[in-house]
Amino acid sequence: NERYINKIGVNTIWISPINKTTDKAWQEYPEPHRFYTGYHGYWPVSPDETEPRFGTLTEFKQLVKAAHQHDLKILLDFVSNHTHIEHPYYQNHRDWFGTYDLPDGTKNIRRWDEYRLTTWFDTFLPSFDYENSAAAVDTMTDNAIWWMTETGIDGFRHDATKHVPYHFWRELTRKIKTEVSPNRNLPVYQIGETFGGDDLIKSYVNNGMLSSQFNANQYFILRRLFTDENSDLNELQTAIEKSNTVYGYNNLMGNIIGSHDQIRIMGLLEGDITLSENGVARAFREPAIKVDKQSTYQKEQILLCYLLTIPGVPIVFYGDEFGMTGANDPDNRRMMRFDDELSAQEKAQLLVFSKLSKIRNQFACLRRGDYLNLYTDKNVMVYSRGDSDNRLIIAFNKCQKDKNIVISPPGWMTIPSLEPLIGTVTSDIEGGKVSLIIPALGYGILQIK
CATH class of the missing domain: 2.60.40.1180 (Golgi alpha-mannosidase II)
Structure with a gap:
């Protein structure tokens, strides 16, 4: 209601999954066999219940309505690749899912590229076998449509896109175009998450599937160049030109300088953590990562300027607009802060971001x-x-x-x-x-x- 998002010049909010998640800690299969909870929302145990710690479905509808009243759009994170083993779909329809046991006796766990369409994230996170279950495709695409029509959201951020076969995305987009779009003034925006080469990423972006994907490859180059004094910006220029060639000047690809899966950019720019370190392990060690150098804020201002002026859609991970720092998950998900909770330097950084955002909104040439x-x-x-x-x-x-x-x-x-x-x-x-x-x-x- 205080219009923070409007004031900083942002027009869309991406919300991570709100499905009800397991309330237990589960031990990961790979070493070091740590116990985790599903605090992030990507371990759903219900197709249509909201996580009670977030609120009710009615409250989420009210949030979407309030956002629309303030000229904001809402994208909801949709998990189509897997469920948690407590989910009724897995409990009642095991034939919709594959198995993680391979013929050679090894486990198909996190073998992201070798078994792209069948690998499991963990032993308690079964992946759908869409290739052999038309019922699973129909049920999950219908579930996505239900979330759109029931809540009024404006689009999706799709988790683990490359692990879901093409025909799923074609069917979902077909249903959106026939069941949702005729009742909307604006087209539904769908952005996917895929780590891989441009050919793989681009293969999901077309009129029959997704609107865009995150431009992760450009981001990986960008953060390395700004944490290595001996790096050469010609490499970034080559990456931008390649992106323009593959996706076009007026592409809708999502440009980022940080995300919930990566080390906070300020932690890297400060030098508190390096790209060669295990960002998750560093999240649990002392001393806590914090920003001490003025130069770190200056470096991020350059990145924010880049983010808001290159072709594509700028996507800002919450807190990056004022320089929030941290390691990787879960330290990159610190509580959001506002107003007097910000330091003087963070307030100044937020003002810079707001000015850059205003310029982008003012000049159509930065968008198209x-x-x-x-x-x-x-x-x-x-x-x-x-x-x-x-x-x-x-x-x-x-x-x-x-x-x-x-x-x-x-x-x-x-x-x-x-x-x-x-x-x-x-x-x-x-x-x-x-x-x-x-x-x-x-x-x-x-x-x-």
Whole structure:
């Protein structure tokens, strides 16, 4: 009701699964055989009951209604790959599920790529055997439609997309288009989660299946480049160009700088944890991860600028908008904080994010415009986004020294002057060339006037 989401310029909320989950701790099969609970929501034990610790179905409907009244959309996380063994579907329909016992005597547990469509996440999380059970496909796609029509949500984030066969997604999308879309003013948005090559990721994104997937490959490159001083931004530029080639400039792929499955970006930028460490194990060790360096906030501001200006849909993991830190799960799921619970630096970071978000909302070229790289070296990247109404230039510098660069725009790009919209980049134009001074760990968005 205080409109926090509106104030920071966000228009959609992705909510993790709200299905009722098991209330017991379960021991994982792989070493070190830790005990876990289903606090995250991905171990459902009911197809239509909500987790009582979150609230009732009626309360969730009220939340969706309130969001719509504030011009916000709701995406609900839908788990189609598996259930928990306490789920009535598994209890009553074992023939809908596969087995984790392989002919060679080994266990098909977390063999993500070798047995992509049949592997189990654990011994207590049975995967559906959609290839051999039409009843399972029909039941689970109907369940997804029920959540849409019953609650009024606007779309889905689909868990473990690559572990579910194509025909499931075709059937779900067919039902959405015939049973849901005719009664909606906006198309239903479906975003999947797949870790793998671009060919695999793209194979799920088309008119007959999903709207998009998370652009995880670009994210993995991005975080490595900003935690290694010897890295080269040309690698990021190559990744952006590849993404544009595979998905197009006006793609709906989900760009991220963090997620609930990864180490918090601020923990990496601060140097409290490295990519080579076990982020889950670090979550349970002292000292607690916290942000001490001003430079960490500066680095994240660059990443936020990148996130809100490249082609695709920016997706912000809660807390990243003000610099929340942490290791991996469960330390990356710290309680959300607001207002006076934020430090002075976190409040300043939130203001930067809000300004960047406002600029994205103001300029359609950042949402649907072209993309043109103007300059890239080891530490500096400069690119342009434009359409028939506006053209912007975005620049950032990831090193600890100021950089002065000169770019020669293409002949069709006339630049009489540049007006800074945000950041500390200064410019000078002479003889058709543009000089940019980009401070250490600085960034800027400039509008061609």
